[in-house]
Amino acid sequence: MEAWDTQLRKGGLELAVLLLLSRHRMYGLELIGNLTDAGFSVSEGTIYPLLSRLSGQGAIAAEWVTGESGHPRKYYRLTGAGMEQTSRMVGQWTEFAAALGRLVHPTRFAPGKEAQA
């Protein structure tokens, strides 16, 4: 059960990161804060390797910026390929959630009701 929960969160985390970065560029700590606010409990040991993988895949791009913080800070932003991947993943997620929803609440998604709706 725990393993299923972990896998579900892990799978959703990638989409959550891409969705957050589609708003504007963010650095690691900022991203963790936003994810925590959204209800994801995520540690540094999880988020940075994930960002590294997404960066390697070309979905996001990273750059070091030395700004007002006084020390170099790595900002991540979504690339064109990342935008396409995000919209594809959002479509798949919507479809998946709807399919699962039909099984979790069969009465709500009964063929007759769906037709009436």
Added chain:
Amino acid sequence: MMQPESQAILRDFNRRLRAALREAPNHVRVEAALEVESHVLDVLSRSGSDEPEPDVVARVLSGFGSPEQYARAILSQRPGPEAVTVRSGLREVGLAVSDLLRGAWRLLWALAGRGAALLVLAACFVWRIGRGAVTASAGPARRIGRWLRINGAALAYGLRRLSRRLAAGAGATLRAVGRGALGAAVVARYAVRATTALIGWSGRLLRWALKAAGVAALALLAAASLGVAGFSVLAPDVTGWFVRGAQLSVAQWVEEVRHNTLGWMYFGTPEELAQSAAVVFGVTLALGLLLVGLLAYIGWNARRRRGATAGH
């Protein structure tokens, strides 16, 4: 600014992380370590702790797990080995050349720093030899020359003690100057003997040439020292990098090149760079003023001697 204990904890974490990532390409190791450091600084600056306790830094780092766990997480997210292509080969060669050039540049600066210190001392002794070696009329200078011949060993001993004190206080750069002074004192002792034997009354011309060269070298070094002092105020970051580069031993330098593509970012925090620049400023300003004082003394002495000669 982080306390030394906190810095040590962070440094140790990154050292273990780089070691655990030894299978990964160089840029992955560097990026991972930099990212950890940047994250810790972000958390600390957000919490407003100017001088965080070591346990605070350890708590922030615990979010990554142990360095070995974090390294495994990074490696598990990486794709398999890249296919070796001409392009990937050229990229590796390019990175290696870039590392090599950066390292050579640092080494050059380190050598230039030590060489400049030796040059200053050599110029001082050449001037003294030129003054004191031959002429009967140059009383004080001759006495200095004789004293140097007789007391060379004592002078070497004194300089050795002085160099030890300086080394204890001012680190590797000043240690190099101390060693240079010791070596120059020994060399000067033999040089005085040799020059005295070689130069007779006909050495007047040589004496003047040596004096002029010594004064010119001193003036040049004084101007350069004051210039460097000024530069360390105008560009403390750059000066700090050079100093920290010069402080690296060859072994550290090799290690730096091996592990660090973005080398300069590891040279230290802005505070550390500023401290290095402040040391350069202090040392070079003192050296510059010393040389200017020496030049003034030379001028004053020459005028006095001219006056004494005219009086006769």
